[in-house]
Amino acid sequence: MLRNKTVGAGLAVLASTVLIAGCDGWMGETSGEVDITAMSADELADYLVLETDSYRFEQEAQEGGSARDRMVQDGIQAACSIEGDPDSGTAGEVIAMARESYEAPPGGPRLGNWRRGAELARSGYGYRIGHRNDDHGTREAGGNCYACHQMDPAEELYGTLGPSLAGYGATRGNDSSVVNYVHQVVSNPHQYFPCTKMPRFGRNNFLSEEQIAHVMAYLLDPDSPVNQ
Amino acid sequence: MFKKALLALPVAMAVGAAAQAGEWQDPNDVLQNLLQNNPDSAYLHQSEMNIMMMPDNPALWLVEEGEDLFYAQRGPNNVSLEGCDFGKGPGELDGAYVELPRYFEDTGKVMDFEMRLVHCMKELQGFTSDDAAVGQRHGNGSDIMKLTTYIAHQSSGMAWNPPLDHPEEQAMRDAGEKLFFRRGGAMDFNCASCHGDSGKQIRASVLPEMRNGQEWTKAISWPAHRAGHDNVRSQNHRIRGCVWQMRHAGIKHDTPVNTALISFWNDAARGEPAILPDLKR
Incomplete structure (x- = not known):
């Protein structure tokens, strides 16, 4: 349940499905055409957040660090990205x-x-x-x-x-x-x-x-x- | 002008309404049905004032302005938007808004409504990002909001029905669900922090529950005149505001995080009638 976020490494492999980028293709602008159907929903969600230029990541955050740092999950945020209450194992790990x-x-x-x-x-x-x-x-x-x-x-x-x-x-x-x-x-x-x-x-x-x-x-x- | 929007359009629409997605209905009738069917929903019933104002929804002004813009020959290429395919064929607007986002062969990706509108204004009409016509995304004075309100109005009363037949549509919808629950930012919030239960309030504002379809269809029924802003707002504007209040990173328009979230949003209201345009607090 408590996975470290190693999506970046997995994406490099997935990104090998390269096509010519479309005229306004968002994926083309970042890393070539990526086969999003080859990713799990969790992998695609992290890919969309971190790799598709969807956010103003260059902005400074008031608490220190960058806007990007806010969207990279720590252990508790990752474990609690669930619907409803955590199961007992997850709850124990979060505590x-x-x-x-x-x-x-x-x-x-x-x-x-x-x-x-x-x-x-x-x-x-x-x-x-x-x-x-x-x-x-x-x-x-x-x-x-x-x-x-x-x-x-x-x-x-x-x-x-x-x-x-x-x-x-x-x-x-x-x-x-x-x-x-x-x-x-x-x-x-x-x-x-x-x-x-x-x-x-x-x-x-x-x-x-x-x-x-x-x-x-x-x-x-x-x-x-x-x-x- | 108001009367024309109120009377002429429903008559015109009733004739051409697409049967498979349900008949076109006046947005106030859609709202009244939702209220009657859900007498205990604190979210749906929270503002007597807004319910009373609904027949005179100021967003209906934008419907009329948007219609003029849609059929006007504009841009460097001097053409109308009648050649724009929102998924049901060039210029076919009946039911198009409630069947987005969808995969488009010509661009090879899943696009949400605003992304598709901007695509057409650039590719067909020749506008560039530097032109106010596509650069200005928010506010009653923007072409984008006028066009959005007119086009969305052609789907009022029809059921949300975003297609999931293409594998990329399913992938974006599923990623959007993960994004809905993805915790982040300086306050550790996800969308479910506020939209996980029915009847909860943030300060004085009653929040809609995502898994409650009849609350959720109203929640995602943008464009809507937002009384507190005195402007008509879009789905993308709602996302931007939520993300800002959640203390996540600032989100950009025309980006796939928006598309994935909207794919999931609209799927979560599947089968429920859209209120287009709506009026919100």
Whole structure:
């Protein structure tokens, strides 16, 4: 299940079926005419993404690296490219990969400022590239938690792709075991929820450790509106 | 102008509608049937305002403008698009839009609608990529969106039925399904992150479920007037927006990732009637 992506090597062989490229043939522009019917669906999908000039791969990504790097899958992304829930074997492997790639911040997770966390939870700005690029120099990127979760019970506009987090800290407290657990979930949630839809905000360098601390305060600080 | 689009076209179309793909239906009638058949779909019923506006869908203006453009002699070669084969013969538009993408012998590849339209505007009419006629892809003012809306309208009410007889059509459809579930980008999302369940919301917006054909046919029924943008948008524009919000890499137009995704999209709505043009939030 957890395959390393070695599609490039296989494609070189497939690409030997060379014909003269058509006048506007996309395959002709990249590597000669390729027999796409000789590939598995997985191979063709990777070929289309990585080898057919379908994306603006030369653009820089805000988290570092190039746009192309975003479309080359890591182990968890590859294992979770499935319909529905993972089988138990895949789930175990994903959990293991997530644990291995998890990093606690120096000195351990802590709670920041819930007011700053509220701003980050509401903001959907950041990391978008393509026809328009989000400029992190002029506006801070957010975590966009409300796109998927209810948080402050007084906030009316919230998504339901994830569970409600209203009163999250009020029912759980905020001792060190809770703080450590919430950090693991925000930073690399596949440790507990293999193939979850939720982004790996820490592992993917989407939020800084300082920002994660603020979001955690929004969830766990007794004074936060989430817990009123 | 509105009345002409509303009254004259359905009458003209009813006469020539292709029987094998179902009869042409007014897009509002298609929508009303979907609403009646799915009283519990939060996605289909999410906007009373848009449902009320549907008979006066602003996209119908583009149908009329697109018709004029289609039959006008244009481009360096000064010919109309009546020689363009969208898969059912030169100039045959009835049911053509819902039977794309498909494999074209003359180019030797699977092409989606927009790719094919651009191909014809270049090969027949002589436009180049530098001409605004093909270079400008988005917005009510673009020739591409006017032509797209007119041509798609000729398939309203007909069932999505993209052919899979050619091995490359099947290969692109199957790759498109893999792409739908392919995780990537800065947030690890795939298309199913938002379209895997029925009735889920992203913020205030109710999302369509891909495996629910009656929700999905509305979801993929572009061109549609997108109220929030105050412009008519295409399938390709929807893909570009999703990919951008997913924090993947920016996607280019006329590329095979678009074609494969649309091959799968349209297949996932197979048998369900298309709403062309639709009106969306």
